[in-house]
Amino acid sequence: MATTVPGAMPIPSRPVKGNHSPGEVRTCDTTGLPVCITAQKFVKLHAVAAVIFLLIGGVGAILLGLTRWPAVHLLSAEWYYRILTLHGLNMLIFWILNFEIAILYFVPTTLLNTRLYSAGLAWVGFILMTVGALMVDYIIFAGKADVLMTSYVPLLAHPVFYLGIILHAVGALIGVGNYFGTIYIAKRDHTYEGSVPLVVFGATAAAIIAVVTLLHGAVTLIPTWLWSIGLMGPPDPGWYRITWWGLGHMSQQVNVCAMVAVWYLLATLTTGAKPISEAVCRGAFVLYILFINVASAHHILVDPGVGASWKIWNTSYAMYLAVLASMIHGFTVPGSVEVAMRKKGYDQGLFGWLVSAPWSNPGFSGFFLSLVIFGFGGGITGVVLGTQQINIMAHNTLRIPGHFHVTVVGGTTLAFMALTYYVVPLVFRKEFYARGLCRLQTWLFAAGITMVAVGMSFAGSYGVPRRTWDAEHSGATFAVGVDPGAHVMLGLLGVGAIVAFTALFLFIGLVVAAVFFGKSNAGKAMEPWHVERAVPQAARSAHADPDHYVPGTVVLTGVFLACFAVYYFANWKWLADVWWVR
Amino acid sequence: MSIQTLQEGWFKAPVGAERAWIGIAFAWCMVMTVAMPYWHFYGKQNATGESYRVTPIEYTQRVAKFIETYQTGEISGFPIVEPPPGADAYLQAQMWKWTPVLKLKKGQSYRLHISSLDLNHGFSIQPVNMSFQVLPGYDHVLTLTPTSAGEFSIVCNEFCGIGHHLMTGRILVTE
Missing domain, CATH: 2.60.40.420 (Cupredoxins -  blue copper proteins)
Structure with a gap:
């Protein structure tokens, strides 16, 4: 093949070809995509590690839920804070980072037809991440790190605690480096032609944010570790909070970015959707990279040490441009599904496409529920709680965990669960048992975590603090009255925790049964999660512009914006009624 | 498809409802951007971090x-x-x-x-x-x-x- 440029010598162009060694690649029996065998091994290792940490964090979750429910009040104060430390780190760091590294290895190798950059680096990264996480979990159970996930100085944990987190973060950073290496050799070896697919673009955005995030972790935790072994003085408590949240909040932005990439992937896998406008989707990811990095401010809004202009500029992500990005994804993701479904003939009314969507496919139900919960729950509450002055009514109350349990759990974790219903048959090449339970699992988890978050948010509105063993403050010198409404909400939290934990446990059981005892599907296509009903050609109506015909999505996003505005202005109204402060 | 590479000519400006939504969302972001400085000067509840x-x-x-x-x-x-x-x-x-x-x-x-x-x-x-x-x-x-x-x-x-x-x-x- 040769490209001819008028008036110039013909330039020979290289043919597109994978760069794998012989025997190092297989063709997926379902999708026909190339799968790098080395990458597949590390995807499996990180996925298994992720699920183990999810289980540890999940057991912690149910213990905490049953402690915050005043009628049960299960754990002692000592164990409540210990398990809270464990839960935060295993869920927010170990489970999610492991799953994200699995995604970062899988996405470029498969979609760009390339080998993994380095198996050696992948081993080093995996071992560091695992050893680091085990050190942290060990020292927490040993009772030497009851400092919660944030370990605000001058609280002091055992040095092993900080070192474990540092090793885990370095391991993750090596994994991210391996991802960039893989992208590089794919380009160098010309394994694909044109621009990278949207999912690779999104994963790259997540990887870039991850580098900045993990560097914040290093800046914060290396001095803290040196202090814990006596080589340095104590870090400044104010500075510590700002840089720690550069790790703590930004890592959640990595999750947002990875989750959105997974939404696009699952929309394609389950309905054949393609982005309405590639330029818009990619532009939105670029907005994430540019503006999401200042989110650390969300935790500093009522702190001393930084002034109002710093707080206002940073908390708005520089004029809400990262929020704009999320609102764009919130339109383009359901919009792309609507276009795909209508083109297939599911064209009745405003919502015929949604009603006829493959809800019996856990990959679809999990993805779409994640989209709805993240948007309506996590997105709206996040922006409102992060409004500088409104934060006065929310800081360190249960409203904050109420927000992030519908972003990182109802959003990211549910999306990753949905993806797992494809990872196991396509990467592990094993079929699930009890497929009816698989279909139920995503709904049950969505219901449970929504109850948890609603319970937390409203209890927080009554002023119930987060991270407190006893909301009644029993035994304190000055008694504190707790509104009966708050008790109802804490009860909802407890019941929701039981439902969500049941669904989580079910998920892990189903995955373990499939991975270790499932029927192999090697050599044939995976068993489909849903069978599409054929729609007679006659039923298909013709729209003038079928690629942009999305009336249902317009209504959904209109409802979303109305909810957003009502919640936003209601909070300003509540704020106007509290004491004056400046 | 979000999993396929793009060939030249993929860049197209948004049209129709998608374009309108981007405009509306941007306008909403600007409303929220203005709200905080407004409250800083005219509101009674501010955390100025003195x-x-x-x-x-x-x-x-x-x-x-x-x-x-x-x-x-x-x-x-x-x-x-x-x-x-x-x-x-x-x-x-x-x-x-x-x-x-x-x-x-x-x-x-x-x-x-x-x-x-x-x-x-x-x-x-x-x-x-x-x-x-x-x-x-x-x-x-x-x-x-x-x-x-x-x-x-x-x-x-x-x-x-x-x-x-x-x-x-x-x-x-x-x-």
Whole structure:
């Protein structure tokens, strides 16, 4: 093949070809995509590690839920804070980072037809991440790190605690480096032609944010570790909070970015959707990279040490441009599904496409529920709680965990669960048992975590603090009255925790049964999660512009914006009624 | 497909509903961008972060002097202190108590200093439900005007060790 440029010598162009060694690649029996065998091994290792940490964090979750429910009040104060430390780190760091590294290895190798950059680096990264996480979990159970996930100085944990987190973060950073290496050799070896697919673009955005995030972790935790072994003085408590949240909040932005990439992937896998406008989707990811990095401010809004202009500029992500990005994804993701479904003939009314969507496919139900919960729950509450002055009514109350349990759990974790219903048959090449339970699992988890978050948010509105063993403050010198409404909400939290934990446990059981005892599907296509009903050609109506015909999505996003505005202005109204402060 | 590479000519500007949504979303973002500076100048509730460096030892001295000057009584072993309107008032956070008990007048403003002698603490007034961060080494000044009278609780809402839930205090506001 040769490209001819008028008036110039013909330039020979290289043919597109994978760069794998012989025997190092297989063709997926379902999708026909190339799968790098080395990458597949590390995807499996990180996925298994992720699920183990999810289980540890999940057991912690149910213990905490049953402690915050005043009628049960299960754990002692000592164990409540210990398990809270464990839960935060295993869920927010170990489970999610492991799953994200699995995604970062899988996405470029498969979609760009390339080998993994380095198996050696992948081993080093995996071992560091695992050893680091085990050190942290060990020292927490040993009772030497009851400092919660944030370990605000001058609280002091055992040095092993900080070192474990540092090793885990370095391991993750090596994994991210391996991802960039893989992208590089794919380009160098010309394994694909044109621009990278949207999912690779999104994963790259997540990887870039991850580098900045993990560097914040290093800046914060290396001095803290040196202090814990006596080589340095104590870090400044104010500075510590700002840089720690550069790790703590930004890592959640990595999750947002990875989750959105997974939404696009699952929309394609389950309905054949393609982005309405590639330029818009990619532009939105670029907005994430540019503006999401200042989110650390969300935790500093009522702190001393930084002034109002710093707080206002940073908390708005520089004029809400990262929020704009999320609102764009919130339109383009359901919009792309609507276009795909209508083109297939599911064209009745405003919502015929949604009603006829493959809800019996856990990959679809999990993805779409994640989209709805993240948007309506996590997105709206996040922006409102992060409004500088409104934060006065929310800081360190249960409203904050109420927000992030519908972003990182109802959003990211549910999306990753949905993806797992494809990872196991396509990467592990094993079929699930009890497929009816698989279909139920995503709904049950969505219901449970929504109850948890609603319970937390409203209890927080009554002023119930987060991270407190006893909301009644029993035994304190000055008694504190707790509104009966708050008790109802804490009860909802407890019941929701039981439902969500049941669904989580079910998920892990189903995955373990499939991975270790499932029927192999090697050599044939995976068993489909849903069978599409054929729609007679006659039923298909013709729209003038079928690629942009999305009336249902317009209504959904209109409802979303109305909810957003009502919640936003209601909070300003509540704020106007509290004491004056400046 | 979001999993396929793109060939040249993929870049197309958004049209129709998608284009309109981007415009609407951007306009909403601008509304929210303007709201915070607006409230900063015209709203009555702002966390401006006014603060100064202070060592725990200096701070205890200021608190002791404040108590000595304005003490009017005692409750449950804690001094009740009634600063005149407009004066500097001091609150000291430490594991696991708030000192002293403040007695304020409704509608009067006070320069309330909060600082910690040991760890991070959370200064949360209930049931008004307002929270501010308390850090050791930082003298955090809130110009506070209670707008309702009664007996209010101070709750610590930043984890500060095993006795965290016992760390409560009092603010009394009279008409």
